[in-house]
Amino acid sequence: MHITLNGKRAVTTAKSVSELKEFLRIEKDSVFIINGFQTDKNLILSEKDSIVIIKKGVTPSKDEFESMISARHTPQVYEKLKKAKVAVAGLGGLGSNIAVMLARTGIGHLLLVDFDTVEPSNLNRQHYFTRDLSMPKTEALKKQIYEINPFITTETKNVYVDEKNIEDLFLGYEIICEAFDNPEIKAVLVNTVLNKMPEVKVVAASGMAGYFSSNSIKTEKKMKNLYVCGDFTNGSKQGTGLMSPRVQICAGHQANMIVRLLLGIEEV
Amino acid sequence: MKVNGKIILLQKDINLFDFLINNNYEISKIAVELNKKIIVKAEFKNIALNDSDSLEIVTFVGGG
Numbered sequence: 563m564h565i566t567l568n569g570k571r572a573v574t575t576a577k578s579v580s581e582l583k584e585f586l587r588i589e590k591d592s593v594f595i596i597n598g599f600q601t602d603k604n605l606i607l608s609e610k611d612s613i614v615i616i617k618k619g620v621t622p623s624k625d626e627f628e629s630m631i632s633a634r635h636t637p638q639v640y641e642k643l644k645k646a647k648v649a650v651a652g653l654g655g656l657g658s659n660i661a662v663m664l665a666r667t668g669i670g671h672l673l674l675v676d677f678d679t680v681e682p683s684n685l686n687r688q689h690y691f692t693r694d695l696s697m698p699k700t701e702a703l704k705k706q707i708y709e710i711n712p713f714i715t716t717e718t719k720n721v722y723v724d725e726k727n728i729e730d731l732f733l734g735y736e737i738i739c740e741a742f743d744n745p746e747i748k749a750v751l752v753n754t755v756l757n758k759m760p761e762v763k764v765v766a767a768s769g770m771a772g773y774f775s776s777n778s779i780k781t782e783k784k785m786k787n788l789y790v791c792g793d794f795t796n797g798s799k800q801g802t803g804l805m806s807p808r809v810q811i812c813a814g815h816q817a818n819m820i821v822r823l824l825l826g827i828e829e830v
Numbered sequence: 831m832k833v834n835g836k837i838i839l840l841q842k843d844i845n846l847f848d849f850l851i852n853n854n855y856e857i858s859k860i861a862v863e864l865n866k867k868i869i870v871k872a873e874f875k876n877i878a879l880n881d882s883d884s885l886e887i888v889t890f891v892g893g894g
Binding site (some may be wrong): 753 | 858859860861862866870871878886888889890891892893894
């Protein structure tokens with residue numbers, strides 16, 4: 563039968579997981595993943611199964627490494643996401659976490675846009691480290707993404723986004739993630755893209771400050787090309803700071819909506 | 831007129847800009863769709879609303 567083994571086509575006479583393990587002389591502590599599902603069970607193999615075997619402590623070849631990184635994804639889903647491109651506008655608490663999630667999900671190409679550098683007050687919620695202080699956020703995040711998955715390509719633009727540069731900055735991207743802090747810039751990006759780039763979808767955020775209920779944060783389709791995640795109410799202000807859990811919940815909503823759109827699902 | 835899914839009755843002739851201001855919307859922090867069409871801010875004063883319209887207003891609060 564034909565299977566895919568660590569990213570390569572293979573033919574085997576093994577009928578089950580244990581037969582394949584025996585045939586390949588796989589050590590007991592190896593990780594065995596079949597069609598995106600890690601298992602210890604002796605499952606029956608089927609034609610076209612995708613199998614990844616990871617020997618702990620062994621450095622894989624480059625080809626094998628890519629199949630191992632993606633081994634826990636549903637196979638056909640990963641192939642679609644690998645070809646996708648997403649722009650992330652603003653690399654703060656939302657954008658940095660969203661970019662990392664999209665990278666882990668295997669989105670093949672990311673555009674990272676921010677004008678700012680990493681400073682200490684960012685570390686309460688943004689995906690940076692003390693070693694990143696004073697670095698442009700674009701560069702710090704590009705480095706992290708390479709460390710997470712070196713097969714993902716990134717493009718960085720270290721600029722302040724305004725009404726005049728939006729069309730140029732995001733040319734060629736069909737999904738833009740709005741992840742700014744400032745509500746006026748959020749509105750400028752959303753209005754400009756919806757007006758001037760009619761084929762582009764925006765996944766934006768509004769309302770994730772404080773420690774209000776996690777369950778008040780949701781995803782809504784507000785307009786044909788506009789999705790908004792958040793509680794729609796709780797902005798950051800004196801006495802209500804931005805805190806990691808709710809910012810990350812909102813970032814998770816945005817990242818998942820982006821994945822759904824990339825897979826052709828327009829419902830929230 | 832339908833506003834964010836709720837039916838309201840327009841009391842008088844009013845343009846989109848005045849309607850938004852009267853209802854305490856901050857023009858610089860919103861996106862507006864009228865009858866499924868996105869409206870640029872420069873047009874707000876030129877658009878007269880009527881009861882058959884459907885208006886969707888998205889408000890952005892700070893934080894990210």
